[in-house]
Each structure stands twice: as C-alpha cells, then as structure tokens.
Amino acid sequence: MSNGFFKPADISPTDFKEPIPTPLPDGSYTPVLTKEDLDICSHRMWLMDTVSYSYATQNAPCAAYAAFYALRKIYGGDEDAFNKAILNQLDCVFNATPPVSGLILGAGLAIEDTGHEAGQQAENDLKIGLMGPVSGIGDVFIWILPMTILGSIAGYMAMEGSPVGILLWLALWAVLLVWRLQNYNQGYNAGVSVITSMADKISTLTDAASILGLTVVGSLIYSTVKVHTPLTFTYGEISLPFQEGVLDAIFPNILGILVTAVVYRLIKKGVNLSWIILGIIVVSCLCAAFGILG
Amino acid sequence: MQISAIQAILIIILAGIRAADQYSTQLFPFMHAFMCWLVGIILGDPTTGLVVGGTIQLMSMGAAGLGGSSAPDYGMAGMTATVLAISTGSDDISVGLTVGVAVAMLYVQLDVIFKIYNSWVFRVIRGFAVKRDYNNMLRAFFLSHIYLFLQGALPMAIVLFFGQSAVEAILAVMPAWFTAGLNVAAGILPATGFAMLLTFMPLNKFWYYAVAGFVLAAYFGQGVLSIALIGMVIAVGYFKIHTEGVAASPAAAAALTDGGELEDE
Numbered sequence: 066m067s068n069g070f071f072k073p074a075d076i077s078p079t080d081f082k083e084p085i086p087t088p089l090p091d092g093s094y095t096p097v098l099t100k101e102d103l104d105i106c107s108h109r110m111w112l113m114d115t116v117s118y119s120y121a122t123q124n125a126p127c128a129a130y131a132a133f134y135a136l137r138k139i140y141g142g143d144e145d146a147f148n149k150a151i152l153n154q155l156d157c158v159f160n161a162t163p164p165v166s167g168l169i170l171g172a173g174l175a176i177e178d179t180g181h182e183a184g185q186q187a188e189n190d191l192k193i194g195l196m197g198p199v200s201g202i203g204d205v206f207i208w209i210l211p212m213t214i215l216g217s218i219a220g221y222m223a224m225e226g227s228p229v230g231i232l233l234w235l236a237l238w239a240v241l242l243v244w245r246l247q248n249y250n251q252g253y254n255a256g257v258s259v260i261t262s263m264a265d266k267i268s269t270l271t272d273a274a275s276i277l278g279l280t281v282v283g284s285l286i287y288s289t290v291k292v293h294t295p296l297t298f299t300y301g302e303i304s305l306p307f308q309e310g311v312l313d314a315i316f317p318n319i320l321g322i323l324v325t326a327v328v329y330r331l332i333k334k335g336v337n338l339s340w341i342i343l344g345i346i347v348v349s350c351l352c353a354a355f356g357i358l359g
Numbered sequence: 360m361q362i363s364a365i366q367a368i369l370i371i372i373l374a375g376i377r378a379a380d381q382y383s384t385q386l387f388p389f390m391h392a393f394m395c396w397l398v399g400i401i402l403g404d405p406t407t408g409l410v411v412g413g414t415i416q417l418m419s420m421g422a423a424g425l426g427g428s429s430a431p432d433y434g435m436a437g438m439t440a441t442v443l444a445i446s447t448g449s450d451d452i453s454v455g456l457t458v459g460v461a462v463a464m465l466y467v468q469l470d471v472i473f474k475i476y477n478s479w480v481f482r483v484i485r486g487f488a489v490k491r492d493y494n495n496m497l498r499a500f501f502l503s504h505i506y507l508f509l510q511g512a513l514p515m516a517i518v519l520f521f522g523q524s525a526v527e528a529i530l531a532v533m534p535a536w537f538t539a540g541l542n543v544a545a546g547i548l549p550a551t552g553f554a555m556l557l558t559f560m561p562l563n564k565f566w567y568y569a570v571a572g573f574v575l576a577a578y579f580g581q582g583v584l585s586i587a588l589i590g591m592v593i594a595v596g597y598f599k600i601h602t603e604g605v606a607a608s609p610a611a612a613a614a615l616t617d618g619g620e621l622e623d624e
Binding site for chain 2: 111113115117121122126129130144151156163164208209212216219220221224234242275278280282284285287288318321322324326328331332341345349354359
C-alpha cells in the first residue's frame with residue numbers, strides 16, 4: 066500500500082508552499098477539493114475508524130486525521146488558519162458508525178471548503194446534529210442487520226461444519242468496504258439537505274429490513290438454543306419422557322423460547338449481560354447436578 | 360496435541376491483528392466464526408474451529424458495543440476456546456467455551472482501560488497540534504493501534520503457553536456435574552445473543568415475523584438460508600407496498616406515517 070493511498074504525494078505537511086487563499090467578494094472561497102482528495106479522506110478514515118475513541122472528544126481525532134490533507138489544501142499557505150481548523154476538528158465531539166461517517170464528514174468539509182473559518186461553526190453543528198440520526202441508520206444497516214442475517218447464517222452453518230456462510234459474509238462485507246473507501250464524495254456532493262432528508266425517508270427501509278431480521282432470528286431461536294430435560298414420569302409400567310412426550314407436544318423447543326424470553330426481560334430491565342451469562346452457567350450446573358437438565 | 364512455535368506465533372499475530380482491526384480498519388469486524396476458522400486451519404483442525412466459532416458467533420449477536428459502549432470481546436473468547444478445544448484434544452468443546460467466555464468478560468474491563476488510555480493519546484495528539492508539530496501528531500495516532508495489537512496478542516500468548524495445562528488440570532479435578540453443567544450452559548448461551556439482538560429490534564411492532572420464522576424452522580424443517588430468502592420476500596413486499604403508497608398519494612402517505620408513529624407510542 067503506497068503512501069499515495071492515504072495522502073496525495075504532492076502535499077507534504079512540512080514543506081507546504083502555496084499562496085494564502087483569497088476570499089471572493091461575498092466572503093466565500095472557491096472550493097478546491099477534488100474527487101481524489103475526498104477519496105484520500107475516505108481511505109484515512111478507514112485506517113482510523115474508531116481507534117481513537119476516548120472519553121475526551123469521542124471519535125473526533127479520527128475525523129481530524131481523515132481531514133488532515135483536505136484541510137491542508139483548503140487553507141493553502143495560511144498556517145494560522147490551518148492550525149485553527151485542525152484544533153477545531155480535534156475539539157468537536159464526534160461519534161458515528163464508522164463506515165457511514167464519511168457521509169457526515171464529507172458534507173462538513175463541503176461547508177468548510179467554501180466558508181473556511183466562517184463555515185466551521187456550521188460544520189460543527191452539522192456533525193453534532195447528524196451523528197445521532199445517521200448512526201441510527203448506520204448501526205441498523207451496518208451492524209445489527211448484517212450481524213443478524215449474515216452472522217447467524219455464518220454461525221449456524223459453521224456449527225454444522227461448513228464455512229460457506231462465513232465466505233458469503235466476507236464477500237458482502239467487501240462490497241461495503243469498496244463503497245466506503247470513497248464515501249466522503251457522496252457526503253460532499255449531496256450536501257446538508259440531502260443527508261438530513263435521507264435520515265427521515267429511510268424508516269420504511271429499516272422496517273422492511275427488521276422484518277427480514279426477525280424472521281431469521283425466530284427460526285434460529287428454534288434451531289440453536291438447546292435446552293433438554295431428561296426427566297421422565299413413571300406410572301407403574303408406563304414411562305413418559307417429559308421433553309418428548311409433554312413439552313414438544315405443546316410446542317417444539319418451548320424451553321428454548323422460555324429461556325430466551327427470560328434473558329430478554331432481564332436485559333430490558335438493565336441487568337448486566339455478564340451477570341446473566343454467569344447466572345446461566347450456575348443454574349446449568351445446578352440443574353445438571355440434580356438431573357433436571359442434561 | 361502439541362502446538363508448534365510457528366503455529367503459536369501465527370495465532371498470536373492473528374489475535375493482535377484481530378483486536379486492532381475490530382476498532383480500526385474493520386476488515387473482519389465481529390466475524391468471530393471466521394477468526395476461529397482461521398485458528399482451526401493454523402492448528403490443523405478447521406472443523407473444530409468452525410463449530411466453536413459458530414457457537415461463539417451466535418452468542419455474540421447483539422453484543423457489538425454500539426455507540427461507544429463496552430461489550431464482552433467474543434472474538435478473543437472464540438480464539439481462546441478454539442485453541443483450548445483443539446490443544447486439549449477433547450471432543451467436548453464446552454470447557455474451552457466456558458474459559459473463552461470468562462476471558463470475554465474480563466475484556467469488558469480492558470475495553471474501559473483502552474478508552475482511558477485513549478484520553479491520554481488524545482492529549483498527546485492535541486499537544487503536538489498546538490505546537491504545530493504535525494509529523495509527530497500524525498504518528499501519535501498509531502499509539503492506539505499498537506496498544507490494541509498488544510491487547511490482543513499478549514493475552515493470547517499467555518493462553519498458548521499456560522492454557523492447555525491449566526485446562527487439563529481443571530479437567531482432572533472437575534466433578535462430573537460441573538462438566539455436565541457446562542454442556543447444558545453451552546446449549547443455552549446462544550439465547551443471550553438472540554435476546555440482546557431482539558432488544559435492538561422493533562420486536563413490539565413486528566413480533567409476528569419472528570413467529571413466522573420459528574414456525575418455518577420448527578414445523579416445516581426449513582434451513583436458515585431458505586428462511587432468510589422467505590424473509591426477504593416478505594420484506595420486499597412490505598417495502599413496495601409502503602413506498603408505492605407514498606408515490607401514489609402524498610396526503611394518504613402522510614396520514615399513514617402519522618398513524619404509524621401513533622402506533623409506536
């Protein structure tokens with residue numbers, strides 16, 4: 066991977082000799098960022114993602130790292146303005162789903178490209194205002210649904226000894242990767258209004274995807290949560306296995322559904338997942354010791 | 360089986376890359392089954408890797424640590440479990456799985472420490488930025504990548520050197536009810552993944568689709584791919600009905616949307 070993948074070869078941070086940009090009569094500036102510059106931003110964001118997440122300004126350093134060379138180009142030889150712009154990026158709290166962050170940050174850079182320092186406040190407002198809604202969409206489409214559908218297919222097929230589901234997941238994830246390596250362009254070109262309205266219109270799509278996800282989860286609760294009781298009722302010569310004779314006749318894998326429902330209730334009530342897992346292990350050992358489960 | 364030096368080094372590097380990749384480049388994020396499969400391939404037993412990885416994958420669903428929250432590190436859990444299951448050579452993967460889950464829960468704490476460490480990295484970065492030392496500023500970002508690599512690689516080294524004998528020692532003294540209990544737990548634990556996932560999904564609004572999936576699997580014996588395709592058909596139908604309604608009549612669509620919002624409350 067050459068240096069040119071993460072930064073253009075003709076802009077170096079130390080020997081930068083460009084004229085100081087001059088404003089147009091109305092106070093704005095001529096936009097200078099090209100498609101290549103925005104691609105570089107996307108590549109640099111991919112290199113960082115959420116690696117700098119801290120309790121200080123959350124993911125803001127990653128946004129600053131991604132924008133570094135774009136800002137260099139915007140501010141030209143104006144070192145003071147550039148320094149102010151970098152510090153502004155570092156100090157503006159930011160946290161969004163990494164693969165779609167470029168949409169917001171690209172739209173922000175579009176404002177800064179024409180407005181320079183006067184645009185920074187609007188850029189910050191945009192970032193803080195949109196990171197919630199866009200992440201809401203991003204979390205559903207990038208994490209929750211792929212993990213539900215592709216992850217559970219991969220997991221289920223792997224348990225059966227087949228890597229096909231894993232390969233399918235890798236292939237579809239690669240498509241997303243190719244898209245995200247240039248997504249600052251979509252943000253930059255779409256501008257603020259489109260990104261904002263996109264967040265409103267997409268709820269039907271989210272609903273449709275949730276339907277697909279829930280169908281898959283419903284089937285997997287049946288096929289992968291395994292609770293079996295060896296209890297057997299004996300009346301004289303007739304013996305009735307509790308699981309096969311009673312429970313499965315009511316509802317197949319009714320114990321698995323009950324366990325999932327109880328865990329769901331506990332999580333909803335805010336019980337820590339670690340305690341739930343520990344509880345399951347303890348209860349399993351107790352039930353196994355007394356022959357209730359096995 | 361005995362793990363050779365080359366195998367150990369490959370697994371340690373893989374563990375480090377996985378930990379760094381999870382936060383930075385995200386080439387294989389949360390693909391625990393894939394990582395376990397790779398460990399299995401390195402150790403010459405891909406099938407065990409797949410079985411352990413599949414189980415961990417299903418447990419982990421929903422635990423993605425969204426929005427900066429800390430979640431158990433199931434990737435580390437899966438790799439640990441795979442190493443232990445293969446190296447102790449037992450057919451029973453439940454002991455390795457339990458140790459792996461314990462490791463995953465320890466990692467919740469490490470994740471908090473990482474974010475505190477990053478607050479220090481942030482001060483370093485900002486300090487260089489104020490001094491206009493941009494070369495060092497850009498370099499300082501990689502302190503986070505290095506930390507993450509070590510956070511994955513060092514515990515894996517400990518597991519590789521001590522894990523096998525530790526687990527064998529545990530197995531030797533472990534009462535039968537405990538192994539039986541762990542087996543039961545391994546069957547139940549995927550429920551935590553599904554339950555966690557369901558809390559993120561609109562279960563109150565669309566619970567009946569989960570019932571449909573359950574029925575297809577339980578009464579019709581359909582596999583997961585076939586059910587995913589049926590789910591896709593329903594989803595596309597739902598999307599078409601709702602979006603075409605919007606295109607036909609904006610007023611009616613507005614009324615629909617209002618109704619939908621009321622139902623949510």
